[in-house]
Amino acid sequence: MDNITIGLVDDHEIVRQGLKVLLTKIGTYNVTHEFSSGNDLLAALPVQNSPSLWIIDYSMPGLNGVEVIKALDEMGADYKALLLTQHLDESIINAAYHYGARGFLNKNCSAFDLKYAIENIATTGYNNVVEILKRLRKYDPDPVSLKTEVVILTARERDFLRLVCDERELTYDQMADLMSVSLKSIESYRTALFEKYDIKSKVGLVLFSYKHRLTEPFL
Known part of the structure; x- marks a missing residue:
């Protein structure tokens, strides 16, 4: 490379x-x-x-x-x-x-x-x-040290993020089935989060949820 x-x-x-x-x-x-x-x-x-x-x-x-x-x-x-x-x-x-x-x-x-x-x-x-x-x-971090950036998600974006953080490590196809939406919709939720919060990967989404305590298992 x-x-x-x-x-x-x-x-x-x-x-x-x-x-x-x-x-x-x-x-x-x-x-x-x-x-x-x-x-x-x-x-x-x-x-x-x-x-x-x-x-x-x-x-x-x-x-x-x-x-x-x-x-x-x-x-x-x-x-x-x-x-x-x-x-x-x-x-x-x-x-x-x-x-x-x-x-x-x-x-x-x-x-x-x-x-x-x-x-x-x-x-x-x-x-x-x-x-x-x-x-x-x-890991249970000190909540005082977590970032204080305001995070605003739609209900569907939050549902998508919850599945990204699911311990079953679901594929995007499986997420689409569980949310009863198309794969294209899943990709749109992912793209929206990537662009709004400068995230570049699936792991980045998990870390994003972790830092801001947005979904299980980090709540």
Whole structure:
């Protein structure tokens, strides 16, 4: 996949250099930005010609990777972030997803895993899709930290969104049958939500419902 630009945030220069070499070997990726800490990245905002994806280390002096992703989210910065970590602690991963991470990778991952994650995020918006859905259904976030954007849905859009979030992971055809409408109608509900709230994928719809507590199982 061409034209994917990468930003690296890691306090170890040798890690950044190693990632740059690896990225040139596994794809036509171009590292355009580097920061040695999350504080440096935040101080540089808004970043000119922001890369397609930021790969952010968890363990850094000052702000850790999750805190950086949280700060980006609170600032309204629309930056896609992949968390790189040696710590597979449940609370860290859940918090990363809660604050907008598009995926995470263990630092022991293979080159294939890295390439897969980058291209997944580029094409669908997220990596670890199945895991995200499972975690979000279990995670009870602090309601104070949820976004306060006003969300206005029609009754049919809300019904559609409820089925998107259904644990049975229904297809669009199955949703049409359950709502007694045509597949074209289902596609129109999806398109309306995509356009109104800048959503780009089915997983994005689930995260949207989760962040605003719009449907089961997030109410």
